[in-house]
Amino acid sequence: MASMRWREQRRQILKAGAGGSVLALAFAAGLITPEQVLAQQGWNKNAFDTKSFGDAVKALGGAASTETKGVLINAPDIAENGMVVPISVTSNLPKTESIAILIEKNPSVLSSVFEFPDGTDPFIVSRVKMAQTSNVYALVKADGKYFHAVKDIKVTLGGCGG
């Protein structure tokens, strides 16, 4: 129920020590929602709630994404274990700012977003859970625009525990 979840989020945020900040005061006064506090503290709840690649791109701030050969996904064609699928992404696009990993058929489509300051290679290896055979997207923000590569990964043993 929405109100119970709201109360639980309130408890989590207050426990996390939003403490004496202006944010906490506004939050306690009911002026901003738990989602807004989480966003301020750096977790994009809207993006992690989306149910499709397209919606996730929008929630991350893009209008649309262009497929590109400049982003490389290195991952198995067949995942032995859907609980732990290794995904490696390299972006050869200049001015890469971030790489996000998305799994189309997962209940939570957006798996992660990594941001790369100057001096850090636009490269990441992560391990993800895949509920079933699915397209896996690597979404790159480069020079303010969104690009992606996609790979189909087959899963024999699903990984969300359902």
Place this chain on the structure above:
Amino acid sequence: MAEPMRIRASMAGDKVEVKVLMNHEMETGQRKDNAGNIVPAHFIQQVNATHNGKAVLSAQWGPSVSKNPFMHFRFKGGKPGEKVAITWTDNKGDRRTDETTIVA
């Protein structure tokens, strides 16, 4: 969660290769226990890595990152003997920082 992260930072040419293995349930909130009750979501939401206090990576995670997360990244400008620190924060507000020294 109580266990320290295993972090290895080593030189690869002029870059520092960092591999991290964290200890965390990464519970999705989708799973049911044997009694049929939903096991509540409990997962890392934010990860930050620093080198000598300067940010070298930041990340937001959702519950579809695997249990006991592994992460590998690479940055320029570090030298053996310098420190790399990784911090994670989860959806319950728990937080953990571990540090390692860059090796050759």
